[in-house]
Amino acid sequence: MSWELVAGLETHIELSTKTKIFCNCTTEFGGDPNTHCCPVCIGLPGTLPKLNENVVNYAVKAGLATNCKIRKISKMDRKNYVYPDLPKAYQISQFDKPLCEGGYITLDSGKRINITRIHIEEDAGKLMHERGDTYIDYNRGGVPLIEIVSEPDIRSIDEAIEYIEKLRLIMKYIGVSDVKMQEGSLRCDVNISIRKDGEEKLGTRAEIKNMNSLAFIAKAMDYEINRQIEILENDGEIVQETRRYNSNLNITESMRGKEDADDYRYFREPDLVTISITDEQIDKFKNELPELPDAKLQRFISQYGLPYDDAVLLIKYKKISEYYEEACKNVENCKMVSNFILGQIFRRLSTEIDKEECCITISPKYLNELVMLTEKKKLALNLARNTLEQMLDTGKSVYDLISESDMEGIDDNELRNLCEKAVQENEKAVDEYLKGKEKAIGSIIGYIMKQTKGKADAALATEIVKEIIKALR
Amino acid sequence: MEKYLGKIKHINDLLQSKQISCTELTNKYLDSIETVNSKLNAYVTVTDNIALETAKKVDEKIARGEKLMPLEGIPMTLKDNISTTDVETTCCSKILKGYMPVYDATVWKILKKQNAVLLGKTNMDEFAMGSSCETSYFGGSLNPHNHGYVAGGSSGGVASAVGSNLAVYGLGSDTGGSVRQPASFCGLVGLKPTYGSVSRFGLIAYASSFDQIGPITTSVEDSAIIYDAISSYDPKDATSLGNKGIVSENKLTTSIKGMKIGIAKEYFDGIRDDVRESIEKSIEVYEALGAEIVYFNLPQIKYAVPVYYILACAEASSNLGRYDGIRYGYKTPKYNDLNEMICKTRSEGFGKEVQRRIMLGTYVLSSGYYDAYYKKAQKLRGSIVKAFKEAFDICDIILTPTVPTTAFELNFTSKDPIETYLTDICTVPVNIAGLPAVSVPCGFDSKGLPIGMQLIGNRFEDAKLLNFAYQYEKQTKKSTYKEVEIGVRL
Numbered sequence: 001m002s003w004e005l006v007a008g009l010e011t012h013i014e015l016s017t018k019t020k021i022f023c024n025c026t027t028e029f030g031g032d033p034n035t036h037c038c039p040v041c042i043g044l045p046g047t048l049p050k051l052n053e054n055v056v057n058y059a060v061k062a063g064l065a066t067n068c069k070i071r072k073i074s075k076m077d078r079k080n081y082v083y084p085d086l087p088k089a090y091q092i093s094q095f096d097k098p099l100c101e102g103g104y105i106t107l108d109s110g111k112r113i114n115i116t117r118i119h120i121e122e123d124a125g126k127l128m129h130e131r132g133d134t135y136i137d138y139n140r141g142g143v144p145l146i147e148i149v150s151e152p153d154i155r156s157i158d159e160a161i162e163y164i165e166k167l168r169l170i171m172k173y174i175g176v177s178d179v180k181m182q183e184g185s186l187r188c189d190v191n192i193s194i195r196k197d198g199e200e201k202l203g204t205r206a207e208i209k210n211m212n213s214l215a216f217i218a219k220a221m222d223y224e225i226n227r228q229i230e231i232l233e234n235d236g237e238i239v240q241e242t243r244r245y246n247s248n249l250n251i252t253e254s255m256r257g258k259e260d261a262d263d264y265r266y267f268r269e270p271d272l273v274t275i276s277i278t279d280e281q282i283d284k285f286k287n288e289l290p291e292l293p294d295a296k297l298q299r300f301i302s303q304y305g306l307p308y309d310d311a312v313l314l315i316k317y318k319k320i321s322e323y324y325e326e327a328c329k330n331v332e333n334c335k336m337v338s339n340f341i342l343g344q345i346f347r348r349l350s351t352e353i354d355k356e357e358c359c360i361t362i363s364p365k366y367l368n369e370l371v372m373l374t375e376k377k378k379l380a381l382n383l384a385r386n387t388l389e390q391m392l393d394t395g396k397s398v399y400d401l402i403s404e405s406d407m408e409g410i411d412d413n414e415l416r417n418l419c420e421k422a423v424q425e426n427e428k429a430v431d432e433y434l435k436g437k438e439k440a441i442g443s444i445i446g447y448i449m450k451q452t453k454g455k456a457d458a459a460l461a462t463e464i465v466k467e468i469i470k471a472l473r
Numbered sequence: 474m475e476k477y478l479g480k481i482k483h484i485n486d487l488l489q490s491k492q493i494s495c496t497e498l499t500n501k502y503l504d505s506i507e508t509v510n511s512k513l514n515a516y517v518t519v520t521d522n523i524a525l526e527t528a529k530k531v532d533e534k535i536a537r538g539e540k541l542m543p544l545e546g547i548p549m550t551l552k553d554n555i556s557t558t559d560v561e562t563t564c565c566s567k568i569l570k571g572y573m574p575v576y577d578a579t580v581w582k583i584l585k586k587q588n589a590v591l592l593g594k595t596n597m598d599e600f601a602m603g604s605s606c607e608t609s610y611f612g613g614s615l616n617p618h619n620h621g622y623v624a625g626g627s628s629g630g631v632a633s634a635v636g637s638n639l640a641v642y643g644l645g646s647d648t649g650g651s652v653r654q655p656a657s658f659c660g661l662v663g664l665k666p667t668y669g670s671v672s673r674f675g676l677i678a679y680a681s682s683f684d685q686i687g688p689i690t691t692s693v694e695d696s697a698i699i700y701d702a703i704s705s706y707d708p709k710d711a712t713s714l715g716n717k718g719i720v721s722e723n724k725l726t727t728s729i730k731g732m733k734i735g736i737a738k739e740y741f742d743g744i745r746d747d748v749r750e751s752i753e754k755s756i757e758v759y760e761a762l763g764a765e766i767v768y769f770n771l772p773q774i775k776y777a778v779p780v781y782y783i784l785a786c787a788e789a790s791s792n793l794g795r796y797d798g799i800r801y802g803y804k805t806p807k808y809n810d811l812n813e814m815i816c817k818t819r820s821e822g823f824g825k826e827v828q829r830r831i832m833l834g835t836y837v838l839s840s841g842y843y844d845a846y847y848k849k850a851q852k853l854r855g856s857i858v859k860a861f862k863e864a865f866d867i868c869d870i871i872l873t874p875t876v877p878t879t880a881f882e883l884n885f886t887s888k889d890p891i892e893t894y895l896t897d898i899c900t901v902p903v904n905i906a907g908l909p910a911v912s913v914p915c916g917f918d919s920k921g922l923p924i925g926m927q928l929i930g931n932r933f934e935d936a937k938l939l940n941f942a943y944q945y946e947k948q949t950k951k952s953t954y955k956e957v958e959i960g961v962r963l
Contacts, residue, residue, distance in 0.1 A: 039575060039576050042800070043795050044574070044575070044576070044801075045556070045562075045564075045569070045572070045574075045677040045678075045795070046554075046555075046556045046574070046578060046674070046675040046676055046677045046678065047576075047674070047675075048673060048674050048709060048710050048711065048712075049711070050708070050709060050710075050711050051711065078791050080790075080791050080794060080838075082794060082797065082815060084797075084799050084811065087795060087800065088794065088795050089791070089794025089795045089797065090791050090794060136799070263839050263840050265790075265791070265835065265838035265839055265840075265843075266838075267787060267788075267791070267838055267847060270680075270681035270682035270712075270788055271678075271681050271711060271712065272711050272712075273711050273712060
């Protein structure tokens with residue numbers, strides 16, 4: 001029997017405003033426990049929240065970038081539950097009037113994953129368990145979050161991952177979050193149910209809470225899908241419940257059933273006033289939105305003549321894509337720029353953070369100079385490659401490293417003469433080549449490069465040498 | 474007394490003219506507190522060091538010949554739910570015993586800047602939930618006029634202290650009448666300003682959309698001076714709007730001739746006869762001053778008490794969730810796990826009345842009951858707001874009794890909570906609508922217990938309201954205000 005997955009995601013993203021949502025404490029990640037706190041964010045008696053306007057602005061931008069409608073009048077609500085990481089015993093969130101509603105993300109297949117709503121709320125602190133004791137760090141308490149709730153439109157693990165990656169990239173592009181999953185600034189709850197292929201009715205769902213790695217999300221979904229299939233195929237029943245992913249055992253396990261579900265007793269937060277957003281503000285934010293990743297991808301393909309795979313890799317990192325465009329100024333062969341970046345340069349950016357931060361030791365102008373010289377045949381490609389390595393090592397420009405004379409390249413006649421000389425002086429290699437050992441030609445080219453101190457165009461030299469040997473036969 | 478209706482200007486003159494030093498004055502108050510507080514139970518914390526340090530600063534200023542600010546050097550008190558740095562602030566609850574705030578409430582910050590002399594923190598019903606001060610963990614405060622009666626509540630300690638001359642004035646908080654009712658019981662002036670005119674930052678919340686800080690004084694003039702000092706926009710309180718112009722300097726002189734006083738008969742249902750007669754006499758005083766009386770109906774008033782108790786308890790159930798024994802205050806000594814620790818801490822730390830209101834509030838917000846109670850009460854709140862708005866289209870001020878009776882006998886309230894809730898009928902509508910109101914003494918019953926009249930103003934017309942009250946006070950002070958022979962008498 002064939003089963004279909006039905007999944008919806010709740011994605012929590014920490015906003016990168018300088019200060020917390022209801023006080024002036026820093027939102028910076030880390031810090032000694034309870035050093036990024038004040039009476040307001042640890043909920044001391046008598047304190048009152050004051051809504052950070054930037055949080056609203058960031059959330060509106062996030063909504064606009066995901067095709068949402070913005071609610072012009074909204075409010076904050078209290079979500080009441082007791083847990084030590086929540087010092088007021090309620091989270092200030094939005095219940096029935098979220099800031100943004102009815103958006104979508106388009107997957108590469110063209111399929112839309114609809115977004116039900118985006119609302120703003122405060123993050124909780126963190127419990128730390130050490131030597132049998134539990135400690136509380138409230139540094140994260142009051143850091144602003146947006147919660148993006150999708151419709152149950154997701155039908156595969158791949159779609160889920162692509163959806164999250166797209167969301168992540170959009171948030172990065174519009175600058176509302178640094179979306180560092182390892183620091184927990186993007187966390188997902190996944191709602192999963194399955195049904196027989198062709199069935200209309202939705203199955204009973206389980207919710208897997210609070211995952212902060214794409215790999216875990218994929219594994220947890222995979223486990224959960226199989227668990228549900230096994231139950232249904234054995235005529236069992238799925239229990240509506242909240243589960244957690246245990247990464248050590250690679251399983252999902254039950255946290256609490258529906259009957260233990262909290263009654264959050266939502267009501268309007270009386271300490272805060274109505275949030276109103278004008279059409280002018282919405283228009284302003286709309287105009288301020290930068291080019292979004294999907295649009296940039298299409299443009300890179302059409303404007304620079306890049307293959308899809310190159311373009312995808314370049315736009316994946318906003319700063320890299322900007323570097324690329326700088327390096328492409330006045331260049332004819334933009335694929336060459338892409339080759340340099342995705343090849344030699346990426347090899348040196350070993351971590352995701354290096355790529356995110358675009359930790360390239362030379363300026364895009366230097367790369368541009370190198371490509372321009374190569375393009376105009378002043379530098380042979382192999383010399384350009386070697387030079388790039390030196391540039392990356394030293395941070396120097398091509399003009400610092402290569403003399404004017406070296407950049408002149410080699411006249412075609414001169415190269416032909418050199419090639420003839422090389423064939424004569426490398427009899428052994430010629431013999432081997434003639435016996436069918438293609439690689440033997442390498443030592444002949446090596447000889448030419450040595451003679452020209454690398455100035456020769458290796459591809460052209462190979463062609464000429466082959467021609468000469470052919471004539472010899 | 475002839476020259477001064479209030480005490481603040483009088484003391485300011487005494488200090489400025491060096492007839493008494495601030496230190497002498499402060500010591501007089503501290504000595505009186507030491508002598509009589511054990512009986513009255515008005516103060517729960519006495520801050521003699523802070524008081525004397527401030528007094529010294531004021532004396533130095535006087536010695537330098539500098540002019541004093543209006544509230545500078547005036548000995549006063551704060552209700553124990555107003556946060557004061559390094560001074561225990563308990564809301565008179567076991568659950569906050571030992572809690573030392575690390576910051577000052579905005580009102581205290583303002584008064585501190587004026588060198589107000591803080592004598593101590595005063596008693597209250599636990600978390601301001603009560604009408605007699607008797608739900609206090611420290612026991613109730615006594616009525617200055619008769620020690621067999623309560624001072625009222627929840628700001629009973631402030632009223633007991635001010636009425637017994639143990640402070641010149643005090644700041645209380647008024648959620649459903651907690652400033653006006655004890656003022657009425659103790660023969661004092663109690664002002665609840667417009668919601669939003671005085672910052673709530675640092676006031677430990679009972680019901681956030683109702684709470685408002687206000688003064689209890691021996692005169693309208695003093696209330697006006699304090700109102701001017703404490704009503705201002707506070708960026709730390711999102712619901713704060715500040716005042717619409719100051720009151721005391723020039724606005725207390727306006728004639729009320731031709732102004733309209735609204736009387737709604739619903740406010741007089743179930744009022745004790747002697748209270749009613751006293752109020753009727755007050756109306757005559759106003760008529761003599763040239764005010765016109767207009768009658769109108771306010772049928773929505775009958776919903777006010779249930780609406781208030783549903784909404785205030787709902788907010789309280791959320792506001793009081795933070796007292797769990799983890800970070801500050803009382804923590805149960807014995808427990809096996811987190812859940813048990815929180816349950817036992819709250820069961821042992823909160824008194825009966827607070828537990829009753831938390832449960833009531835939790836119930837009305839829980840799914841399945843939300844629509845029937847909370848949502849319905851919110852709708853009714855809207856209709857009460859609207860009714861008042863319409864009333865102020867036809868009148869300038871609404872005049873009512875403050876409480877249907879005079880002060881309760883000691884231990885009266887513990888017998889029937891619902892009966893006690895119903896005595897809030899005249900005061901809660903004002904909090905529901907966020908209006909300013911003041912209770913002014915207007916007579917005494919046969920036992921010599923004070924009767925209070927309530928004047929209600931339109932939103933942000935606190936100045937007009939205080940002027941109305943002041944015109945009455947000017948006419949009647951001699952017969953309506955009686956200073957008890959205890960404490961500091963100037």
